[in-house]
Amino acid sequence: MSKFKVKDALKLRVDKPFDFTDYDPASTPGFTGDKKDLKKQAKRFDDELSELQELLFANGRALGPDAPAILVILQGMDTSGKGGAVKSVFSVFDPQGTTTVGFGKPTEEELEHDFLWRIRNHDPRPGQIVAFDRSHYEDVVTQRVHGWVDEKEINRRFDAIRTYEKELADRGVRIVKAFLHISKDFQVENLLERVDDPKKYWKYDESDVTERGFWQDYSRAYADAINRTDEDHAPWYILPSDNKKYARMALKFLILEALREMDLSWPEADFDPEVERQRILASK
Amino acid sequence: MSKFKVKDALKLRVDKPFDFTDYDPASTPGFTGDKKDLKKQAKRFDDELSELQELLFANGRALGPDAPAILVILQGMDTSGKGGAVKSVFSVFDPQGTTTVGFGKPTEEELEHDFLWRIRNHDPRPGQIVAFDRSHYEDVVTQRVHGWVDEKEINRRFDAIRTYEKELADRGVRIVKAFLHISKDFQVENLLERVDDPKKYWKYDESDVTERGFWQDYSRAYADAINRTDEDHAPWYILPSDNKKYARMALKFLILEALREMDLSWPEADFDPEVERQRILASK
Secondary structure, X not given: OOOOOHHHHHOOEOOOOOOHHHOOOOOOOOOOOOHHHHHHHHOOOHHHHHHHHHHHHHXXXXXXXXXXXXXXXXXXXXXXXXXXXXXXXXXOOOHHHEEEEEOOXXXXXXXXXXXXXXXXOOOOOOOOEEEXXXXXXXXXXXXXXXXXXXXXXXXXXXXXXXXXHHHHHHOXXXXXXXXXXXXXXXXXXXXXXXXXXXXXXXXXXXXXXXHHOOHHHHHHHHXXXXXXXXXXXXXXXXXXXXXXXXXXXXXXXXXXXXXXXXXXXXXXXXXXXXXXXXXHHHOO | OOOOOHHHHHOOEOOOOOOHHHOOOOOOOXXXXXXXXXXXXXXXXXXXXXXXXXXXHHHHHHHHHHOOEEEEEEEEOOOOOHHHHHHHHHOOOOHHHEEEEEOOOOOHHHHOOOOOHHHHOOOOXXXXXXXXXXXXXXXXXXXXXXXXXXHHHHHHHHHHHHHHHHHHHHOOEEEEEEEEEOOHHHHHHHHHHHHHOHHHHHHOOOHHHHHHOOHHHHHHHHHHHHHHHOEXXXXXXXXXXXXXXXXXXXXXXXXXXXXXXXXXXXXXXXXXXXXXXXXXXXXX
16 A cells, blocks of 8 residues: 555646546545544644644744745635644644634625635734635636626636635745545535534534535536636645545645744744853853 | 642632732642653543534634633743743644733834723634633733732723633633743753853843843732632632643643633534435535
């Protein structure tokens, strides 16, 4: 059995033109093995991840606006495991360097602004890792599926999204966009859990079943969004997610790669270590 | 060897009138054992903590403003381990239900408002656990030590703090205030690490040594702040912190107790589980 590698995660980058039919949500590309192997393999870079995140944070402190940052954008059908994936990856990081933002239905105040206003409010600061659980992609998918906006407006939004993501990249934000790809049958299992287990009632929303009727429309709208916004500076990865732990491992490795690629160094001392050593000792 | 219990952590509640001389920063009240025991004991409620945090979050979603929340306020001298304590405790939680806020030197915009303005901006929302790494207590300690504000203003601020914390408590926010108590000698060790290890240079601030000259003034100002703001709805705990892992365990258990005391239930279904079960199956 060979190990799932960072480069296996990178291979999940979308192939264009993209169409969901080519992707099996139950597959685990690059990984063979059982649950126990998966658990073990997923953890093997945790120390490195933790150190690299501290390094990124340290650069944020030392360099200010010149330091890079990471923005992770998660999309997927209901119950695809976006929240669990963030939890699993972020638990190895220092919470002072990370933020998770869930974008639900826009509030009245948010609706008074252009769709990117609430998104920009949560732009990652230098040195930070931010995860968006849903994002501006809702505005070109959900709203399109239901015909709440016309195609002209959809085109305007795509332009705005492309400009926005380019802006972010230009100022040093590495963007990782992941689509958590589940099957329609797997969603049934997940929804049944929510109505069968009283500890999960709070997660259940009757409209989730209604939305299932639009599965094909969602798939089409997502495929179009992915085809129109996948860029080397803002790549899309399709993570097969019927095996949730596999998807979490893949996401973790993608973030690891983003951190490695920054090739950061620990900030130089802005003081004379020997002089300070003596000052500290003299202050005893 | 007996185990360190939640009630041992509760015993760290400050005794008034409080004075640091009665508290040994190197002690580990309620705990005897070695590092390995400590590591093991500190983790034994992690599953419960994780579940209770999810329960709190679920209540936030279901009840909105009526749901409780937790605010953890951490204070302590430089290098007392506030950031590490938050990281250690929060790593068991779901990041979408927690926020960490570090309060550094106020920005210009913040200085244009009253001192509580920037604090209120980060009030915990219902269902959330928020940690303040430094807080409004800086405004009645650091600024007082350096004589940047007069005693009349200090008194006004204490009144404002008491009112603010009472307001929070009245709307269901449980407040846990912890002072991470280290010795002057332990601080020397920590500062030396920062000038000796290039990976820690970024944490070093020359002014930390200067501030050591005010140690007694800080101790007096903190003792006064603690005496004037310790309330049953906003209690102060003094965590001996020369043993960082002990302090982290104590903090974790205090948050556990806050969660347990809420005695929450999983939100009721706002749907008919059997009807929804059939709807889900019919949507296959």
